Amino acid sequence: MKRFIAMLSLAAATFSVSTFAAIGQHPVVLVHGLQPAQLQARPDATEVRADGEVYWQEYWLTHADVRIDWPSHERIAGKIASDYAWPKLKQLAQSNTCVNGCIFVTHSTGDLVTRYILDNQENWLLNEGLTPLNIISTFDFAGAGGGSELADLAVNIAEGGGVLNASLRLAISLWLGDIPNSSNVGVLNDLKVSNARQIAPFPDGRVPRVRFVGDDSEYFGLTSPFLPGHDDGVVSSHSTCGASRAGSFGSCSTSVAFDGKVAYQSNGVSSFMPRHYPMLMGSGYGHGELIGDRHQGKVTTARKSAVLANGQSISVATQDKWSWWKWATYRHVNGSDDHTMSELVADLL
Template sequence: MKILRRLCGAAFISALLSVTAHAAVGGYPVVLVHGFQPDNLASRPNASQVTQNGAAYWSEFWGTRAEVRIDWPSHERITGQIATQYVWPKLRQMSINNTCNPGCVFVTHSTGDLVTRYILDNQALWLQNAGLRPLNIVATFDFAGAGGGSELADLAVNVATGGGLFDRTLQLALSLWLGQLPNANNVGVLNDLRVNTARQLAAFPDSRVPRLRFVGAGSDFLGATGAFLPGTDDGVVASHSSCGASRASSFDSCATNVAFDGKLVSQSSGVTSFMPLHFPMLMSEAYSHNQVIGQQRQGNITVARNSARYTDQKLLSFSSYDETRGWLFFASRYRVVSGSERQAMSPLVFQAAN
């Protein structure tokens, strides 16, 4: 009997691991591409440590819901070692394994947005040249996307290379973000995150994959970093980047008719022009840069756009309702995504995609 119980237990664990290994959203395998990891600049992790760091990065929610992770070290450059030593082997293996034959969804965070844009621009040619089938990527879910770069990266590189002014306020902001002050020997992917550099990297990829954006406007740094970011920010990237705006400027919303807190009012500083196939979906003033990929609810969420289609025309949509807050002349209307009263942003997206 004890042996039988052990065997049943082992079978259960094996089945659980199998389900985890083949997790998906809406039947599409999920590929995770993490963001910038500041501690990499000083630690310069080896390949094994990069893998461990990647697993830890997504452990709160998305890690058990993905088929593949593309892990990469932040002390390297995107078009250099990141592409050749970390991205290409994963793309090759995914093609060999037919991972994306039914279509797959890339889930990105922060700089993972920029790394993925480079992948979208090159993966088909790379794989075809190797005699392999290109990946069928139907959409990307970009959380707190840094594809438009971050002004903090510009400042960090300037400080590291001695090319910028340096005061206590900036010192505090960079220390809070990076955990240390940068120097010329540990800049790495910060070079790619500079606003102009980021916006020039594969800015118009041939692959017509919808980039669906999920954006926060909170901060883990008590507003210290926001002083160096234009418009509304999430503590690390400004809205021009996370919303997917076609240009870097001072924006206060991803939409022109709703604010980050859901208030239905004209947004004179809302984004009106976006990078190709970039569609902001959810916004919330309650979620910071890192909280958007967690599972802890921070507050209500609103919609910049209720729905968008994948390349195969499958629809991702969010339901919402309007409510009145305040009294008489002080009353205002707010738009709230259904379910955000109970769920965090990532679980809400996962549920909608399924």
């Protein structure tokens, strides 16, 4: 069984050494995000599994033990839960995979799917006479648990209630590949901001949701005008940071900016959903780049530590440096000058 995070020497560590030894003992379960092509393709179960493998292939596929693959043309509380999440959860319980604690690594809408799982897995498994999964944390990249305003626009257009001008058409097309219609919106309904925030907002399984957030767009900035505050090209920071409310935010912290500048952030998130802990922020990382294998610049931290459900703690080492050129102090995570966001999280597996 692959290890999630391996022990590093003290000199090379970005997270504390004791943390690596602990987390490295726990299986990793991947939960991917929206796959736009599936809205029209409506793949079968075999194709869903194949798409799930491709989704993570840049980096995380070889660093995890299990995947929960799900189809984007379905709804979270519908077939995504009953036909895709539940069978995998049952398999995990029967094999005792999570007996010593699992970590769920999610991306984008996988954050929302996982929140629904956290709220229901105990009852589902107990009703089958099985032991609930011991999930000690989730590591959420570009989390869409707070929804995306792009989904609101896409669904409105699909239902004939939105005004489709040239800039909006381009933004939605860049994101989804095509303009959706009422027959192929699927999980986009769940991604609408108001809907997303009503799906299991206070799950029974309140495990720590550790967040990793980007602030760059892979769509040439063309989707950003439709997203409030700072965004990663698909999801606004109110969602990725785990803010308790939707709004226009400029950082996951009130004391450090996305680019690492140490200064008061008047529009930084100060109130979070239960047990949501934004940790790493990268101003150069777009929505999909957070789970990729390409370095996109230095990374800073919104917070330096978090405690997992089993009492273990994780922490990051940072260094503050004064920039004479910008006349300000900047904080960056050790090792982020040449390691990707995913490598920092996995710690050079």
